[in-house]
Amino acid sequence: MKEPEFGEKPEYLVKYIEEFKKRYGEEPLIVDRPSGDMRMWKKYNVIYPVGGGVFIHATNISPRGIGYATYTVIEPPRPPPQLLRAIEEVLALKIKPEHVAESAEEKKKILLTLLDEILVPSEKPVDYSRVKTSNSRIQANQADIDYIKYHLIRDKIGVGILEPFLRDPYLEDISAKGVGNIYIVHKIFGSMETNIGFTSEEELDEFIIRLGEKIGKPISRARPVVDATLPDGSRINIVYGTDVSLFGSNFTIRKVAKTPISVTQLIKWGTFNEYAAAYMWIMLSEGMSAFICGETASGKTTALNALAVFIRPNNKIVSIEDTAEVVLPHPNWVRELTRDTGKPESSVTMFDLLRAALRQRPNYIIVGEIRGAEGNIAFQAMQTGHPVLSTFHAANLERLLQRLTNQPINVPKTNLDNLNIAWFQSSVYDKRGMLVRRMISINEIIGYDPKTDSIAAIPVFTWDPVADVHRFSGRGSSYLLEEKIAVMRGISRRDIKLIYDELELRARFLRNLVEKNILDYFDVYKAVVKTYELGLDEAYGRLIKGELLK
Incomplete structure (x- = not known):
């Protein structure tokens, strides 16, 4: 059995480069991988390998006049x-x-x-x-x-x-709007048009039907909308036929990283700062419930995976999803997925799994995304002492409360204080004009005020868009730190400063991890585990000396 071998610079790549240089007068730069600083390049023209003899050429010097840079897949030549x-x-x-x-x-x-x-x-x-x-x-x-x-x-x-796209770790989204070229969203170069696509509706429909059979989700005119998981773990939404999509069949793939992005990497990117992460570390280690909220593609699941390392390492966690996206390092992790057979009697919904999770004695329940009636069960879980961490589609606190208290979730206003934290995240443009993700605010839910028939909430972290910094406004006034965490730990009002000193130490610990370039997801988890084994002070001392992870 001999695997295909193509070498670092195969003949078909050399030929492609020669033809490109002849046409545009510039030779692409060959790199092992695109780097983050390339985001700042006004002009880029790079080729990088993604394995298996496949190379990607990303450039904005050969535009087609439609506002998109080009993403060219260079594959081994196809035999006759x-x-x-x-x-x-x-x-x-x-x-x-x-x-x-x-x-x-x-x-x-x-x-x-x-x-x-x-x-x-x-x-x-x-x-x-x-x-x-x-x-x-x-x-x-x-x-x-x-x-x-x-x-x-x-x-x-x-x-x-689609295989070359799934090989590329730098892609976020892959979408086919119908007949024509496929479009992608690149983590570094943004939205791009590819050289891969479909020339006719028949070709596209045939491909989608074959793909549905391969991933175990048959598609037909009777069942034209399908959500599924691809072999690499990416999630795909397919809409089949012109009956429901006027431009013909289409699909969108949201790529899932095999190794989640770490909390230190997000701090380094400025998604949030070390104080916000330290605050969530205290909250999750003490079993507070939190929703990571935001619009589509705002990085909700990325943030959830990153923050989940702060859940105590000896906790039993049950995760419930309809598409597998949550990745946890904890050893006692039960992972459950919904099953959609198209028939109510044999399908398993988020509602079913969440209700079953309550009988499994979890220390934490993680719900991939709350959308419907399972939200009510999640609040019942919180009320009975099962903390819940979930993502939620809401742009701000007002929208979150509206969705929670209306159909189909229908949580009574008096029960909303079972949710302790509402974290809001968004995709925004920074001063350079680059699309970045930022935590916009962290809000503490205090409770229901019957006099005004409203929910009291306090923003403890906010993002300043002018300076692009996160500000902690909860120092000395955090309801959760002072009225929940301090009480649970037996800290008196006189010694309340201790809780803020701990927040400061945890923030310094995380900042030190960033400065030492400890950015791998599992390395960060190991560092967090050490704080439980050695104590925070001892672990921080060893980190300073460079001995913590040895």
Whole structure:
């Protein structure tokens, strides 16, 4: 079994670079990976590898006049269709019942083994216009064999033309609006148009139907809207047919990072500061309930994953999602997903899983996103002593309270103080004109005021858009720190300064992690665990000496 090999600078990449330079007079810069400082470049023209012989060319010097920079996928050349058809016919004859495999890796191994049996390297150039099969073997040019393997693995095991996008760790969104090119949102270069797409409605519909079968979510005109998870964990929404989408079938993929972004990385990027993170560290370690709120693509799930490291390492956590996006480092983590079969009697909803979670004695319940009636159950969980951490689609506190108290969630106003913290996040433009994510405010929910029939809440952190800094306005007046946390710890009013001193120490601990460039998600978790094992003061001392993670 021989894996395809292409080298650092294969022939097809060299040819592409030569043609681009000839057309635009500038040679692309080849890099191992795009760096964060490239966001500031007014002009960029870079090529980087994403593995498996695939390269990405990102540039804004060859625009098509539609306001988009270009994202070009450079793949190994595709062999002639008649050759691929002949190979597929032989494969169909050679595949036996014992070749059935569960995982993608096992399927890949079987396919490569069969291809090594089928393909015979030829010393003379092969004329593919007349493909001949002899004893289930096919001759092919030596140089083409790895190209054949790449495309058959991509199409049979992977997700076809989407595979290069899923390989690229720098993508956030991938979307096809219908016939035409696919568009992406790049973490560094922003919105871009790709060179990959669909030329007809028939091609697009056929691709979507095959994709639905591959991911176990059949799509039809009777069931034209599907939410699913791709093999790499990314979530996809598909709308099929012209009946419900006037421009034809479309899909949008939200990519999920295999390793979550750490809280220290978000501090370094300015999403929030170390004091906001230290505040949430205290709150989550003491079992406060919080909703991470914001609009679409504001980074809610990213923030939730990052902040979840502050939940005590010995807590039992149950996560409930309809698409797997929550990633936790905790050893006692129960992960549950909804099941949509299209039939109420066999489907399992968020409501069902949340109700079941209450019987599993969790220390924390994490809900991927609260949208409907499960929100009422979440508040019942909080009321019975089960803290809940969740994301919620609301741009500000007023909208959050409106959605919680109206259909379909219907939480009584008198119960809203079971939610302790409302964190709001948004995508905004900074002074440089770059789209960034910022925590806009952290609000403490105090309770219901019957005199005014309103909910009392205090913003303890706010973002100053002019200076692009986060300000802590809760020092000396935080309801949760003084009336909840201090009381739970037996700290008297006279010694209330101790709680703010602890906040300061935790903030310094996190700032030191950032300064020491400890940005890996699991390294940050290990550092947090050390504070429980050694005590915060001792752990901070070792961190200063550079001995904490040794």
